[in-house]
Every structure is written in structure tokens, then in C-alpha cells.
Amino acid sequence: xxxxxxxxxxxxxxxxxxxxxxxxxxxxxxxxxxxxxxxxxxxxxxxxxxxxxxxxxxxxxxxxxxxxxxxxxxxxxxxxxxxxxxxxxxxxxxxxxxxxxxxxxxxxxxxxxxxxxxxxxxxxxxxxxxxxxxxxxxxxxxxxxxxxxxxxxxxxxxxxxxxxxxxxxxxxxxxxxxxxxxxxxxxxxxxxxxxxxxxxxxxxxxxxxxxxxxxxxxxxxxxxxxxxxxxxxxxxxxxxxxxxxxxxxxxxxxxxxxxxxxxxxxxxxxxxxxxxxxxxxxxxxxxxx
Numbered sequence: 590x591x592x593x594x595x596x597x598x599x600x601x602x603x604x605x606x607x608x609x610x611x612x613x614x615x616x617x618x619x620x621x622x623x624x625x626x627x628x629x630x631x632x633x634x635x636x637x638x639x640x641x642x643x644x645x646x647x648x649x650x651x652x653x654x655x656x657x658x659x660x661x662x663x664x665x666x667x668x669x670x671x672x673x674x675x676x677x678x679x680x681x682x683x684x685x686x687x688x689x690x691x692x693x694x695x696x697x698x699x700x701x702x703x704x705x706x707x708x709x710x711x712x713x714x715x716x717x718x719x720x721x722x723x724x725x726x727x728x729x730x731x732x733x734x735x736x737x738x739x740x741x742x743x744x745x746x747x748x749x750x751x752x753x754x755x756x757x758x759x760x761x762x763x764x765x766x767x768x769x770x771x772x773x774x775x776x777x778x779x780x781x782x783x784x785x786x787x788x789x790x791x792x793x794x795x796x797x798x799x800x801x802x803x804x805x806x807x808x809x810x811x812x813x814x815x816x817x818x819x820x821x822x823x824x825x826x827x828x829x830x831x832x833x834x835x836x837x838x839x840x841x842x843x844x845x846x847x848x849x850x851x852x853x854x855x856x857x858x859x860x861x862x863x864x865x866x867x868x869x870x871x872x873x874x875x876x877x878x
Contacts, residue, residue, distance in 0.1 A: 594638030595627050600877035601639070601714075602646045604689070607876070608709045609650040609702075610657065611670035611694045613869045619649045640720050647706055647724040654702040665792030667800065669859055670694040671866045672828045672845045673874040679830045680754050685878050686830030687751065688713040691847040691859045694829075695787070696746045700739055707732055708739040714878055748849040748857055757832040760850045761825055765834065768811055769823070776808040781854040786810070791863030794843075807858075828870065835870065842867050 595602075602623055606616035623646045635641045661668050670691055680686050687693055688709070697705050703725050710716040710724065722732045760779060767775030782804050790796025801807055822837040828847055836844040845867060849857035861867065 594632075595624055595642060598639055598642050600875040602642055603874075604685075604876045604878070605643060605646050605709065605714060606650045607673070608688060608694065608697070608713060609647070609705055610653060611698060612657070613671045613673055613874070615653055615657065616650075619646060619653055622649045640716075643710070643714070643716060644720065644724040647710065647721075651702050651706055651725065654705070658702070665790070666796055666798040667787050667789050668698070668791075669787060669789035669861055669866075670698075670829075672833070672847065672861050672870060673876070674870045674872060675827050675830050675876060676873045677754075677827065679876050680827050682830075682878065683751060684713070685876065689829050689876055690831055690849075691829050691861075692748045692849050692857060693743075695859070696743055696748075699746065700742060703727070704735055704739040704742070707735045708743065711736050712740070748851070752850050754827075754832060756853070757848070757850050758825065760853060760855060761832050761834065761848060764848075764855060765823060765825070771812050773808055773812045776811055777804055779855055780804045780807055781851065781856040784854075784856055784858070786858045786860065788860040789863050789866070791865065793864055794862035796860065796862045826870070830876075842870065845870055 599620065602620050603616055606619040607613055610616050610619070623642060626645050627642060630641075632638075672691060673689070675689070679689065697709070700708065706725050707721055710721045711718065718729050718732050718736070722729045725732065727735070763779045764776070766772070767779060783802065784804055784807050786797070786801045786807050788796035801810060824835045825832055826835055827833065828845060831847060833848070834846040835842065836846070838844070843862070845861045847859045848855050
């Protein structure tokens with residue numbers, strides 16, 4: 590490990606920024622801004638470099654979040670987080686895998702900037718409340734109240750999705766067998782009755798502008814795939830800590846799909862089709878707690 594604290598903690602800083610922003614590109618910018626501020630600091634005056642760096646990256650991410658909120662108001666269709674290729678180490682860390690899942694990041698989008706920062710720092714990275722208070726510019730008591738509200742908000746919306754990677758793979762494989770065969774009944778059998786599909790094309794790729802809900806509607810929509818694109822290369826990489834599907838239509842990366850699996854069935858699907866969001870699925874991301 591490098592002697593420079595910034596280099597040593599860069600993966601952690603990126604993960605904090607990414608969980609707060611849902612965008613790898615914006616997280617990169619925030620980490621770079623953090624480095625610029627770190628470069629100007631008198632290191633001898635910093636007693637705890639990790640805490641100091643987390644504080645800087647949090648403040649920069651909060652500034653960026655407020656800008657992004659305005660940008661996302663004008664987004665075409667549903668907005669989904671930018672997916673990341675992840676290694677087995679992330680998938681094996683259950684808490685980290687859940688915190689960076691597309692499902693969880695989508696829930697975090699429903700929080701305000703400060704609530705999101707407080708929840709991510711405390712629940713995922715075990716940052717003590719006094720340090721969080723300093724990072725977000727609130728009192729310790731206020732931060733505890735914010736954390737309580739944020740936990741309740743997320744708990745009411747968080748999908749139940751703690752299943753093993755082997756179980757995820759088994760269900761996704763069943764799904765792909767039915768999908769590529771155009772087997773409508775097979776699709777129905779692997780989808781939960783209240784399954785929801787959310788697609789993000791950003792106005793740049795064909796995608797439903799609103800979520801599609803219900804087993805029959807989802808299966809009917811998906812069953813067209815095999816007829817429209819026979820022989821399309823499909824793989825199952827680990828994306829955001831879970832088994833996902835990568836579709837390379839026409840020889841080009843076209844779609845990434847992540848899943849929420851519960852009770853042996855697919856309860857939610859997130860299809861990322863905006864080409865601007867698919868650039869991070871060729872190199873494994875360095876995500877750390």
C-alpha cells in the first residue's frame with residue numbers, strides 16, 4: 590500500500606462518492622477535486638488522514654449532488670445509476686454488494702442530499718456521527734435524527750435481495766434460457782407476480798419511459814426479444830456486486846440488466862441502455878469499504 594493516504598484510500602473515496610452520486614463519471618470528478626484539496630493541505634496537521642479525506646469527498650459530493658438534482662429533472666424517461674463491473678470480492682462482501690446494488694442506489698435517489706450522505710457514511714462505512722456532522726455541517730443531534738429518518742425511508746423501499754451468488758446465477762440462467770427461446774411460459778415461471786422492469790435509455794436508446802409492472806406484461810414484452818435479435822451474444826458478468834446480464838447486440842455493447850431475486854423469482858429488473866452509462870463495464874471497478 591502506498592505511503593500517501595490519498596492513494597491508499599482512493600478506492601474508498603471513489604466508493605463513497607459513487608454511492609452518493611450514482612454516477613462513476615461524477616464520482617471520478619469528485620475524487621479529483623478531493624485530491625486537489627488534499628494536495629494543498631499541511632499533512633503534519635492532519636491526525637487522521639482517512640477521516641479527513643472522507644470529509645472532503647463528502648462535501649464535494651454534496652455540492653455535486655445539488656447540481657445533479659437539477660440536471661436529472663430534465664432527464665428523458667427513468668433515470669438509473671451508472672452500472673459498474675465488479676469483482677467477486679465485492680459480491681462476497683454482502684453489505685457492500687447490497688449498498689452498491691442498482692436497486693439500493695435507486696432507493697437512495699429518493700433521499701435528499703444530506704440524508705443520503707448521512708445514511709451512506711454511517712450505515713455503509715461506519716463513520717461515527719461526530720465525523721459525519723462535521724462533514725455535512727450539522728450538529729451531532731441533527732445527524733442522528735437525519736440518520737433515523739433516512740433508515741426508515743430506505744427500509745420501507747429496500748427490496749429483499751440478500752441471496753447467494755449461486756442462487757442469483759441459477760435464477761438468471763433460467764431467465765436467459767426462457768428469454769432466448771422466446772418461451773413465454775418459461776418467462777412467466779421465473780418472474781414474480783408483481784415484477785417491475787425499469788429501463789433507462791436517456792432519450793438515446795429505445796426504452797420504456799415508465800416502469801412496466803406485472804408478470805404477464807413483462808413476459809409479453811420480453812418474449813419479443815428472441816424473435817427480434819436471434820443469436821445475440823449474452824453474458825452474465827458481476828455488475829454492482831450481483832449477477833447481471835450483458836447484451837452485445839449487433840457486435841456492440843447494447844444493454845446491461847441487473848436483477849433483484851427473492852424466493853427463487855425475479856422481482857425487479859433494471860435495464861441500462863443509455864450508451865453514456867455503459868462505459869464502465871469493461872474494467873473492474875475498485876470499490877472498497
